[in-house]
Amino acid sequence: MDQPKISIFYDVPCELGEGPGYDPLTSTVWWFDIVTGRLFEKPLAGGDARIHTLGQMASALAVIDEKRQLIATETGLFVRDRQTGHTTMHQPIEAANPATRSNDARVHPAGAFWIGTMGKKHEKGAGSIYWYRQGELRKLFSDISIPNSISFSPEGRIAYFADTAKNIIWRVATDPDTGLPIGEPVLFYQHREKGGVDGSVVDGDGNLWNACWGRSSIDVYDPSGRRIRSIEMPVRQPSCPAFVGEDSANLIITTAYQDMTDKMRQSDPDAGKVFLIETAGKGRLDPPVRL
Numbered sequence: 001m002d003q004p005k006i007s008i009f010y011d012v013p014c015e016l017g018e019g020p021g022y023d024p025l026t027s028t029v030w031w032f033d034i035v036t037g038r039l040f041e042k043p044l045a046g047g048d049a050r051i052h053t054l055g056q057m058a059s060a061l062a063v064i065d066e067k068r069q070l071i072a073t074e075t076g077l078f079v080r081d082r083q084t085g086h087t088t089m090h091q092p093i094e095a096a097n098p099a100t101r102s103n104d105a106r107v108h109p110a111g112a113f114w115i116g117t118m119g120k121k122h123e124k125g126a127g128s129i130y131w132y133r134q135g136e137l138r139k140l141f142s143d144i145s146i147p148n149s150i151s152f153s154p155e156g157r158i159a160y161f162a163d164t165a166k167n168i169i170w171r172v173a174t175d176p177d178t179g180l181p182i183g184e185p186v187l188f189y190q191h192r193e194k195g196g197v198d199g200s201v202v203d204g205d206g207n208l209w210n211a212c213w214g215r216s217s218i219d220v221y222d223p224s225g226r227r228i229r230s231i232e233m234p235v236r237q238p239s240c241p242a243f244v245g246e247d248s249a250n251l252i253i254t255t256a257y258q259d260m261t262d263k264m265r266q267s268d269p270d271a272g273k274v275f276l277i278e279t280a281g282k283g284r285l286d287p288p289v290r291l
Helices: 262-267
Strands: 005-010 017-023 028-033 038-043 050-053 058-063 068-073 076-081 087-092 100-107 113-119 127-133 136-144 147-152 158-163 168-173 186-190 196-202 208-213 217-221 227-232 238-244 250-255 274-278
Touching (some): 005 038, 017 058, 028 250, 068 113, 100 147, 113 136, 113 147, 113 158, 147 208, 158 196, 168 196, 208 250, 217 238
Parallel strands (some): 017 238
Antiparallel strands (some): 005 274, 017 028, 038 050, 100 113, 113 127, 127 136, 147 158, 158 168, 208 238, 238 250
């Protein structure tokens, strides 16, 4: 397939851009800079971005309703009032462990929030993946170093997750009514090339779109784990994709300049910026979380 049109959606770089998403209730795109604890919100149609300082590391957001959002942070899940920006602790997650933080997360079609945690210094096996829904929290998987690629098939029967430190993406059967695993994870894809598997999103056809950190690409895999497409990115470290727009045809991609030397940044001047890919594909938007 031809290389799609790629443009810069927001040109202020993030050290570690992550957690992009789209809110169809307000036609707004959001993303985070994990390291600086900032949440960015920008209208998809254009206009200035609003930058919110959260006071702690944060990495992902789920829509609750027109007035509230649920944010995954280094101490747990916080409900955020859209108008005032006020946040209230809703569900602690590893709040007593200052060595860990949240990372990748996404909402299952059943309204369950899967949240990954990891060591702030990438400590081996320090992370886990949790399931949250309607006031209940469960730990699903542990001994994960860098949890990523949390995403779900359109009908909610398959979940994906990765450990970037191992460069493996797993798939596991899930109950479509609860979002809970109903089997053991099996290998979906093992990356043996340059770079590491990072954030992912699944489209309406069940294909997984993965940001390959360090390889300057968005790679697309069919439900069998076969790579069917690669989109070349103009930056070295893409971190996570998300479908945006009423028809969910386009992609927003966060990127990062984390761990780059001055020389590397000079050769990668757009590192950390947010990009828009016009795919004309069949995307999917995350549902609201069931609080």
